[in-house]
Amino acid sequence: MKIWRRHVLVPSLLLTLTSPSFGQDVESRLKTLEDTTKAQQQKIEDQQHLIDELKSSPLGEASAPGGAETAARPTPGESGQAAVPAQEGTAAKLTGIFGGSAMTNPYISLIVNTFFYGSNLNQQELDSRTVPGFTNVPVGVNKGFNLESAELFIFAPVDPYLNLYANIPVTESGTELEEAYFVTSSLPAGLQVKGGKFKSGFGRINGQHPHAWDFVDIPLNYRAMVGQEGWVDTGVQLTYLPSLPVYTQFGMEVLQGKNDLLFNPDGTTPYAFTAFVKSSLDFGENSTLLFGPSFATGKARITTVADGTFFSGTTDLYGFELVYKWKPSRTKSVVFQSEYLYRRQNGDLTDFSSSTTNPLKRIQDGIYVQALYQRERWRFGVRYDVLDLFKKEILLAGVQQDFGNRAWRATGALEFNSTEFSRFRLQYNRDDSAGNGQINNELFFQVLLGIGAHAAHSF
């Protein structure tokens, strides 16, 4: 069967190829093809003519009222170069707030924060090291290698009215929902509402993510009075940016009051309130000044005054921030920054060991001052922290308490930023904040790496 088929197929194929009828067929096909090409050429010429005509009338009909839907046409140059291919439907092109991606997924980025830590103290000394009179919470770093976190950021517009942000740091001890909030984009009159779980707008450092800090650790006044991770809380924020000649933003928040050092550890006694103002001035093309006061108040139910105690009362926290940035070129900048905090707590302290309750009044303050100098991909920073600057009033049952010497810390850091997405930082702290004169000489080597969507940076 098979053999027969092959024998018949081959000769018949040969016959087809050599037969005169096949030649005629090719000729006629070529002719048809030629005709088609000619027709198409004519068509192209006609269309070109039409395009030229349209071009010679400036803007076409697009400038007529309501005619903006007409696609804009790029005009080819007359300098003898190839014409720009006409673009269709350019008016329908849109750019999203976070860029031009056509992805249906939200924007995702991951930032890994890891560091090596060395100290002249042993681990036991570190684990019991607090800021007496302010907080009984130790820093909680290990000598050696530390994986601070891998922070997952997810963001996208929800709809034309809201943008949604979430920050999910994954640490060795698990996953948490650090932040999840919406921000309005289209309210009138310069108003904006933020809602959900977010970093309070109180102060400057508090609103920044740890990876955006200028040093590995939070300033000492924040560590002593707000907490070493700052104040992240659930609630609502309203900000107002009036149309003034000078940038001035007004903000207020109603929050659950979840904070170990200020209000309460689990948000059971709402609410805490904040109010803040941030103003900014430019000096010439290269210098910017940002400054403003902040205020927070709420009920306090905390156990961080000292071990084995419970404090019930009120907290008022005042702050003032000042930032001065000088950036004369892409390769050089100087940033000076300082924040002053003043905290007043008034209430009753219960000591569980003696089962006594006495009135406690604490009025304390602290400041940090830092300067950073950037040159090319290098950045050098210095910082000085001090507590009990102007006020050191800790009255337990009317009696001033003594917690040793004034707490201070001096820091120096050197950074190499190989790209926008990687940072290597060497930092030294001389820390005398334990009240007993015991110095902690700390050395950090930190690596910060970011992948994924390019998040924008605020000032």
Add this chain to the structure above:
Amino acid sequence: MRKTAILLIALLLSATPAIAKFKVVATLPWIGSVANEIGKEQVEVATLVKPNQDPHMVDARPSMILATRKADILMYNGLDLEIGYLPVLIESSRNPNIQPGKPGNFDGSHFVTVLEKPVSVDRSMGDVHPLGNPHYHYSPRNILAVAEGMANALSTIDLPHAGIYKANLATFREKVRAKQKEWSALPTKGRRFVAYHRLFEYLAADFGFTITAYVEPKPGIPPSAGYIERLIETIRGSRPDGILTTPIHGRKEVDFLAEKTGVRGIILPHDVGAAPGAKDWFAFMDQTLSALVK
């Protein structure tokens, strides 16, 4: 009484646009310059980025947020060139007019034939722009297309002055065409250059020269000493017509290469006002092209 009040309010509202100029906020100096050509006395242009700044690395200053807050239209380069600060400005401005999708959100790159759009990209390749090369402001034919887009956008939002924008566009187009004739007469065709950063691809495409090598091993990554050594060999071998850079990108490296190889280092302005005396886009292009063929 009520009618009078309504009438009064209506009168006030309708009177406002006649007094106040139409507020354009442009991110880059060249965008501000073209907006001024199209808007002329109808618009008040505020430019956010200063000519001495690198458009890739801009901090969102609060004053920029304030300017954006007051804008009737925001005009930007697009192709993610402003990705480091523009999202913050748009959101913090609290300005409904300029939100994405609104006619007051004008992305110039929508009217451009984009070059070097990568098929696949990751950051091991350096700071590659994933949407394509964003530096199209060196291209007269693309600028013409952007200007048309601008005139359309302005006419849409500021209807009463649509006729003026149309007339201004016609004037601008004539001026560009006249200039194009002048510029294309310059002997740029067939020349070969080495460039510091991928800034001049549109210029090369419009004026018929080629860029044979880059001083940056990867976009945004400064060259190492070893890379410079190899580049010296390459330049000595191929003898290009010049090594191109801008006042703010790799001056040191280009000066060094020029000295070692004897090939001329050419400083081209990266934007309007980057070199003294360029007050508008035409002067900027004049400076660019005359430096190129000097």
